Amino acid sequence: xxxxxxxxxxxxxxxxxxxxxxxxxxxxxxxxxxxxxxxxxxxxxxxxxxxxxxxxxxxxxxxxxxxxxxxxxxxxxxxxxxxxxxxxxxxxxxxxxxxxxxxxxxxxxxxxxxxxxxxxxxxxxxxxxxxxxxxxxxxxxxxxxxxxxxxxxxxxxxxxxxxxxxx
Numbered sequence: 001x002x003x004x005x006x007x008x009x010x011x012x013x014x015x016x017x018x019x020x021x022x023x024x025x026x027x028x029x030x031x032x033x034x035x036x037x038x039x040x041x042x043x044x045x046x047x048x049x050x051x052x053x054x055x056x057x058x059x060x061x062x063x064x065x066x067x068x069x070x071x072x073x074x075x076x077x078x079x080x081x082x083x084x085x086x087x088x089x090x091x092x093x094x095x096x097x098x099x100x101x102x103x104x105x106x107x108x109x110x111x112x113x114x115x116x117x118x119x120x121x122x123x124x125x126x127x128x129x130x131x132x133x134x135x136x137x138x139x140x141x142x143x144x145x146x147x148x149x150x151x152x153x154x155x156x157x158x159x160x161x162x163x164x165x166x167x
Contacts, residue, residue: 027147041084056124057124060119062117067112073111076145084140086098087135131164132162134161136157140153140154
Protein backbone atom coordinates (compact mmCIF):
# COMPACT_ATOMS: atom_id res chain seq x y z
CA UNK A 1 0.00 0.00 0.00
CA UNK A 2 1.18 3.57 -0.74
CA UNK A 3 1.96 5.93 2.08
CA UNK A 4 0.04 9.13 2.86
CA UNK A 5 2.91 11.31 1.55
CA UNK A 6 3.10 9.38 -1.71
CA UNK A 7 -0.65 9.84 -2.30
CA UNK A 8 -0.48 13.55 -1.36
CA UNK A 9 2.44 14.07 -3.78
CA UNK A 10 0.53 12.33 -6.60
CA UNK A 11 -2.60 14.43 -5.92
CA UNK A 12 -0.66 17.73 -5.81
CA UNK A 13 1.29 16.89 -8.99
CA UNK A 14 -1.93 16.00 -10.83
CA UNK A 15 -3.63 19.20 -9.57
CA UNK A 16 -0.76 21.48 -10.63
CA UNK A 17 -0.61 19.80 -14.05
CA UNK A 18 -4.35 20.33 -14.60
CA UNK A 19 -4.09 23.96 -13.41
CA UNK A 20 -1.20 24.65 -15.81
CA UNK A 21 -3.11 23.04 -18.68
CA UNK A 22 -6.22 25.12 -17.89
CA UNK A 23 -4.19 28.36 -17.74
CA UNK A 24 -2.61 27.55 -21.11
CA UNK A 25 -5.95 26.79 -22.78
CA UNK A 26 -7.61 29.84 -21.25
CA UNK A 27 -4.77 32.20 -22.26
CA UNK A 28 -5.01 30.91 -25.82
CA UNK A 29 -8.62 32.14 -25.98
CA UNK A 30 -7.21 35.68 -25.93
CA UNK A 31 -5.98 35.04 -29.49
CA UNK A 32 -9.62 34.90 -30.61
CA UNK A 33 -10.06 38.60 -29.71
CA UNK A 34 -9.45 40.96 -32.64
CA UNK A 35 -9.15 44.45 -31.16
CA UNK A 36 -10.04 47.54 -33.18
CA UNK A 37 -8.80 50.53 -31.17
CA UNK A 38 -9.13 54.07 -32.48
CA UNK A 39 -7.29 57.25 -31.59
CA UNK A 40 -6.78 60.81 -32.73
CA UNK A 41 -4.09 63.28 -31.67
CA UNK A 42 -4.33 66.98 -32.44
CA UNK A 43 -1.48 69.41 -31.84
CA UNK A 44 -3.16 72.47 -30.43
CA UNK A 45 -0.08 74.63 -29.88
CA UNK A 46 3.68 74.63 -30.11
CA UNK A 47 4.47 76.22 -26.74
CA UNK A 48 8.11 76.74 -27.57
CA UNK A 49 10.66 75.62 -30.11
CA UNK A 50 14.18 76.54 -29.11
CA UNK A 51 17.82 75.67 -29.44
CA UNK A 52 19.39 74.58 -26.15
CA UNK A 53 22.82 75.95 -25.09
CA UNK A 54 24.36 72.56 -26.06
CA UNK A 55 23.00 72.99 -29.60
CA UNK A 56 20.10 70.52 -29.34
CA UNK A 57 16.59 71.39 -30.53
CA UNK A 58 13.77 71.23 -27.96
CA UNK A 59 10.01 71.42 -28.55
CA UNK A 60 7.07 71.71 -26.17
CA UNK A 61 3.66 70.77 -27.56
CA UNK A 62 0.08 71.00 -26.31
CA UNK A 63 -2.02 68.09 -27.56
CA UNK A 64 -5.56 66.78 -27.48
CA UNK A 65 -5.47 62.99 -27.27
CA UNK A 66 -8.71 61.06 -27.72
CA UNK A 67 -8.85 57.28 -27.87
CA UNK A 68 -11.19 54.34 -27.58
CA UNK A 69 -9.12 51.36 -26.48
CA UNK A 70 -11.96 49.35 -24.93
CA UNK A 71 -11.60 46.58 -27.51
CA UNK A 72 -8.14 45.80 -26.10
CA UNK A 73 -9.71 44.60 -22.84
CA UNK A 74 -10.82 41.00 -22.36
CA UNK A 75 -11.41 38.89 -19.26
CA UNK A 76 -7.62 38.26 -19.20
CA UNK A 77 -6.42 41.89 -19.36
CA UNK A 78 -4.81 43.19 -16.19
CA UNK A 79 -3.91 46.65 -17.53
CA UNK A 80 -2.82 48.47 -20.68
CA UNK A 81 0.27 50.69 -20.85
CA UNK A 82 0.04 53.38 -23.55
CA UNK A 83 2.43 56.04 -24.76
CA UNK A 84 2.62 58.65 -27.52
CA UNK A 85 5.91 58.90 -29.40
CA UNK A 86 7.10 61.39 -31.99
CA UNK A 87 8.88 59.57 -34.83
CA UNK A 88 11.03 61.25 -37.47
CA UNK A 89 14.07 60.73 -39.69
CA UNK A 90 17.41 62.54 -39.63
CA UNK A 91 20.47 62.20 -41.87
CA UNK A 92 22.21 60.27 -39.08
CA UNK A 93 19.31 57.92 -38.09
CA UNK A 94 16.53 56.44 -40.19
CA UNK A 95 14.19 56.31 -37.17
CA UNK A 96 14.19 58.60 -34.13
CA UNK A 97 11.55 58.00 -31.44
CA UNK A 98 10.88 60.39 -28.58
CA UNK A 99 8.29 59.48 -25.94
CA UNK A 100 6.05 62.48 -25.25
CA UNK A 101 3.33 61.16 -22.93
CA UNK A 102 2.31 57.90 -21.25
CA UNK A 103 -0.38 56.41 -19.02
CA UNK A 104 -1.57 53.14 -17.52
CA UNK A 105 -5.19 52.17 -18.11
CA UNK A 106 -6.23 49.88 -15.25
CA UNK A 107 -9.72 48.88 -16.47
CA UNK A 108 -12.02 48.89 -19.50
CA UNK A 109 -14.10 51.70 -17.96
CA UNK A 110 -11.10 54.05 -18.30
CA UNK A 111 -10.15 52.95 -21.83
CA UNK A 112 -12.27 55.57 -23.62
CA UNK A 113 -10.80 58.98 -22.86
CA UNK A 114 -10.01 62.51 -24.02
CA UNK A 115 -7.15 64.49 -22.51
CA UNK A 116 -5.72 67.96 -23.10
CA UNK A 117 -2.04 67.88 -22.13
CA UNK A 118 1.46 69.12 -22.81
CA UNK A 119 4.20 66.64 -23.52
CA UNK A 120 5.08 64.92 -20.24
CA UNK A 121 8.64 64.20 -21.38
CA UNK A 122 11.01 66.55 -23.18
CA UNK A 123 10.99 66.44 -26.98
CA UNK A 124 14.71 66.95 -27.62
CA UNK A 125 16.69 66.10 -30.74
CA UNK A 126 20.41 65.45 -30.34
CA UNK A 127 21.39 68.05 -32.88
CA UNK A 128 19.57 70.78 -34.76
CA UNK A 129 17.49 68.61 -37.08
CA UNK A 130 13.94 69.59 -36.07
CA UNK A 131 13.43 72.88 -37.95
CA UNK A 132 10.80 72.29 -40.66
CA UNK A 133 10.82 68.55 -39.88
CA UNK A 134 7.89 66.31 -40.82
CA UNK A 135 7.07 63.78 -38.09
CA UNK A 136 4.52 61.16 -37.06
CA UNK A 137 2.77 60.79 -33.74
CA UNK A 138 2.36 57.13 -32.81
CA UNK A 139 0.15 55.74 -30.07
CA UNK A 140 1.78 52.55 -28.77
CA UNK A 141 0.07 50.12 -26.38
CA UNK A 142 1.18 47.09 -24.41
CA UNK A 143 -1.58 44.81 -23.14
CA UNK A 144 -0.53 43.13 -19.89
CA UNK A 145 -2.53 39.94 -19.32
CA UNK A 146 -3.27 38.15 -16.06
CA UNK A 147 -1.85 35.00 -17.64
CA UNK A 148 -0.01 34.50 -20.93
CA UNK A 149 2.26 36.67 -23.01
CA UNK A 150 2.16 40.45 -23.43
CA UNK A 151 0.75 41.89 -26.63
CA UNK A 152 1.91 45.17 -28.20
CA UNK A 153 0.75 47.21 -31.19
CA UNK A 154 0.49 50.81 -32.38
CA UNK A 155 -1.46 53.36 -34.41
CA UNK A 156 0.58 55.75 -36.56
CA UNK A 157 -0.79 59.23 -37.27
CA UNK A 158 1.01 61.15 -40.02
CA UNK A 159 1.10 64.70 -41.33
CA UNK A 160 2.63 66.72 -38.52
CA UNK A 161 5.40 69.28 -39.04
CA UNK A 162 7.48 71.68 -36.99
CA UNK A 163 8.08 75.34 -37.91
CA UNK A 164 11.10 76.48 -39.92
CA UNK A 165 12.16 79.01 -37.24
CA UNK A 166 12.74 78.83 -33.48
CA UNK A 167 10.14 80.51 -31.23
